[in-house]
Amino acid sequence: xxxxxxxxxxxxxxxxxxxxxxxxxxxxxxxxxxxxxxxxxxxxxxxxxxxxxxxxxxxxxxxxxxxxxxxxxxxxxxxxxxxxxxxxxxxxxxxxxxxxxxxxxxxxxxxxxxxxxxxxxxxxxxxxxxxxxxxxxxxxxxxxxxxxxxxxxxxxxxxxxxxxxxxxxxxxxxxxxxxxxxxxxxxxxxxxxxxxxxxxxxxxxxxxxxxxxxxxxxxxxxxxxxxxxxxxxxxxxxxxxxxxxxxxxxxxxxxxxxxxx
Numbered sequence: 441x442x443x444x445x446x447x448x449x450x451x452x453x454x455x456x457x458x459x460x461x462x463x464x465x466x467x468x469x470x471x472x473x474x475x476x477x478x479x480x481x482x483x484x485x486x487x488x489x490x491x492x493x494x495x496x497x498x499x500x501x502x503x504x505x506x507x508x509x510x511x512x513x514x515x516x517x518x519x520x521x522x523x524x525x526x527x528x529x530x531x532x533x534x535x536x537x538x539x540x541x542x543x544x545x546x547x548x549x550x551x552x553x554x555x556x557x558x559x560x561x562x563x564x565x566x567x568x569x570x571x572x573x574x575x576x577x578x579x580x581x582x583x584x585x586x587x588x589x590x591x592x593x594x595x596x597x598x599x600x601x602x603x604x605x606x607x608x609x610x611x612x613x614x615x616x617x618x619x620x621x622x623x624x625x626x627x628x629x630x631x632x633x634x635x636x637x638x639x640x641x642x643x644x645x646x647x648x649x650x651x652x653x654x655x656x657x658x659x660x661x662x663x664x665x666x667x668x669x670x671x672x673x674x675x676x677x678x679x680x681x682x683x684x685x686x687x688x689x690x691x692x693x694x695x696x697x698x699x700x701x
Contacts, residue, residue: 441469441695442570442595444579444588447602448612452633452657453477455673456602457580458485459684460691462674465538467688470575472529474566476544476587482580483543487672488536497532497565498545498558508557519557525565526572542569544587563589570595583612585619593625597695600654602631605640610647617651627698631687632656654694655687 443460447453454477461473475482483491497503501512507523533540544562569577570592581587588596601616603609617628629652632644636659645653658679666676675681 441692442577442579442597443600443691444581444585444596444598445600445602446581446583446585446616448583448604448609449479451602451604451609451612453602454482454485454580455663455680456600456631456633456657456684456687457482457578459674459681460688461486461539461576461578462537463685463688464576464578469538470540471538472533472540472542472569472573472575472577474542474544474569474577474579476566476579477582478546479582483534483541484670485673486536486539486541487674488534488541494534494541494543496543496545497528498562500532503528503532504558504561507561510557512558519560521560521564523561523564525561525568528565529569529573562587567592583616585616585623585625588623588625590623593620593623596625597627597698598654598691599625599628600631600691601628601651602633603644603648604632604634605636605643610644613648613651628652629654629691629694634659652694654690655683657683657687 445453445457457473461471465471473482473486481491483494504512508519510519529540529542533542566587579587599620601613603613613630620628630648631654632641635641635656641656660677660680662677663673663680666673
């Protein structure tokens with residue numbers, strides 16, 4: 441199962457990514473969690489030690505030169521567009537509690553609009569992870585779908601857009617749907633986060649007609665407190681944990697149903 445998670449900054453993409461990763465790992469699945477948001481904190485949220493010391497793939501100069509034939513940051517007319525990447529998850533992913541974690545880093549373009557060697561490596565690696573791996577892959581993205589293209593969109597079982605009760609969050613969700621349509625990515629679902637009352641659920645559902653809702657995560661001060669104290673949020677709230685478990689089961693059911701059809 442391949443899951444991409446997006447939404448406006450601050451809505452809880454990383455919270456859902458980390459808790460879904462743990463839910464799948466606790467259920468016996470092999471999980472690869474990919475931090476593809478340069479401003480995200482997936483490693484810290486998952487409780488990996490010294491998350492600030494984790495080097496993104498896009499900044500691994502020796503690896504980039506070895507696989508593409510060009511040094512990091514070097515302008516060159518030719519480099520390998522399809523570098524070898526199938527061994528990278530085993531060699532460079534960090535492991536904790538049944539979860540492999542990888543930080544991708546930012547996809548960059550040169551002045552001519554051509555992808556640089558580090559971005560070519562990222563694209564090839566992401567394609568491998570989404571197309572060739574027989575694992576649960578959870579991709580924590582920026583507020584768009586920058587890391588996805590037509591070559592990988594077909595491998596994504598669900599693009600989950602996390603929303604909170606608010607107009608800017610709704611607008612971002614609608615924009616993401618438009619971007620997804622441009623690459624023929626139609627398997628889109630929504631998760632409502634920071635829900636305080638039934639009226640919040642009704643607002644989200646009425647504001648996003650035609651979207652598939654996988655579930656709703658309640659607002660919990662315990663999650664905020666754990667985050668501020670730099671403690672793991674994974675077990676900070678049993679209510680949130682239970683809501684994410686329901687989302688996981690709904691996700692499994694929805695994906696299995698679509699595959700059977």
